[in-house]
Amino acid sequence: MAMQTATDLFLHELSGIYSAEQVIAQMLPTLTSEATNAQVKQALQQHERETQQQIQNLDQAFRQLGARPIQVECFAVEGLKRQHDEFKREQPSDQVLTGYIVSAAAKTEHYEMAAYRGLVEQAKLMGQQEVARLLQQNLQQEEQMAQQVEQIGRQLGQQMIQSSMGQQPGQHPQAPM
Numbered sequence: 001m002a003m004q005t006a007t008d009l010f011l012h013e014l015s016g017i018y019s020a021e022q023v024i025a026q027m028l029p030t031l032t033s034e035a036t037n038a039q040v041k042q043a044l045q046q047h048e049r050e051t052q053q054q055i056q057n058l059d060q061a062f063r064q065l066g067a068r069p070i071q072v073e074c075f076a077v078e079g080l081k082r083q084h085d086e087f088k089r090e091q092p093s094d095q096v097l098t099g100y101i102v103s104a105a106a107k108t109e110h111y112e113m114a115a116y117r118g119l120v121e122q123a124k125l126m127g128q129q130e131v132a133r134l135l136q137q138n139l140q141q142e143e144q145m146a147q148q149v150e151q152i153g154r155q156l157g158q159q160m161i162q163s164s165m166g167q168q169p170g171q172h173p174q175a176p177m
């Protein structure tokens with residue numbers, strides 16, 4: 001059936017993020033086991049639990065709307081997953097792979113944030129306050145996770161620069177400018 005209404009579009013977008021969350025829930029345990037930094041592991045584990053809660057919130061949002069998720073593949077998150085798999089074929093060191101995971105997590109969070117912000121706005125416009133509240137909860141968790149991984153990413157980036165400077169012969173970081 002052709003999509004014609006704002007509700008059709010909303011259900012499509014809601015199904016898209018529903019599908020994205022399923023892929024993310026599958027990916028997080030893999031990323032947690034690959035990451036070698038304790039802070040990264042902890043953030044990913046915490047977000048794994050949050051993602052399960054987010055999926056439940058989405059189930060509840062669908063129930064509230066009297067609808068079921070439609071089959072929508074989220075190519076954006078699938079694409080991020082494929083990029084990760086390709087990157088691993090480059091045989092990254094533990095430190096580089098951990099840095100990559102943090103950067104990929106930040107990209108994923110920002111995709112989700114954009115999706116949830118649009119959905120929250122639309123749910124409010126449609127007068128679906130309970131649905132808006134559930135989606136707002138998910139949005140807040142994505143925002144917090146984005147902040148967390150961005151902060152970890154900065155620290156890891158600094159550590160990597162420092163350790164690679166230490167590896168370069170002939171460099172004198174203490175020398176006067």
Ligand SMILES: [Fe+2]
Nearest residue numbers: 021051054112
């Ligand atoms: Fe999520």
